[in-house]
Amino acid sequence: MVVAETIAGVGAFKTMFDMAKALKEMDAANTRNMAVMDLQDRILAAQAAYSTLTHRISELEAQVKSFETWEAEKKRYELRKFPPGILIYRLKPGMENGEPPHEICADCYQKGTKSLLHNLGESEGLTYWKCHTCGFDKSTGHYLAVTCRPE
Incomplete structure (x- = not known):
């Protein structure tokens, strides 16, 4: 055991x-x-x-x-000064690449954006511009005084 x-x-x-x-x-x-x-x-x-x-x-x-x-x-554009001192970038001649001549907003250009300026028309020597990206809304040119002629 x-x-x-x-x-x-x-x-x-x-x-x-x-x-x-x-x-x-x-x-x-x-x-x-x-x-x-x-x-x-x-x-x-x-x-x-x-x-x-x-x-x-x-x-x-x-x-x-x-x-x-x-x-x-941006090398395709040149800075232009329009009266009364408005800066706008304009397409350089010969740089069209199939695009019509046009202007772009200087403020947007400085921010790295190509934003076309819209020509809203001309009146009494002024050209009216608008940028729909940043809100630029200015006129360029010289105001032509309209004189009244006696009849």
């Missing part, structure tokens, strides 16, 4: 040892799983940051292209 009890006792110790080993492996697995989850979180954060940065790079590339296009476009 002592042999059987000894074997049973050894078997119990073996079972406890296996349980302890399983608990240790379970703790190691939990630690590993926590490390894997932390790593996955960091990978997802890095992917989100990468996505944000690639989107921003695309935006900046588009902005650079727009600046380059505007730099080429």
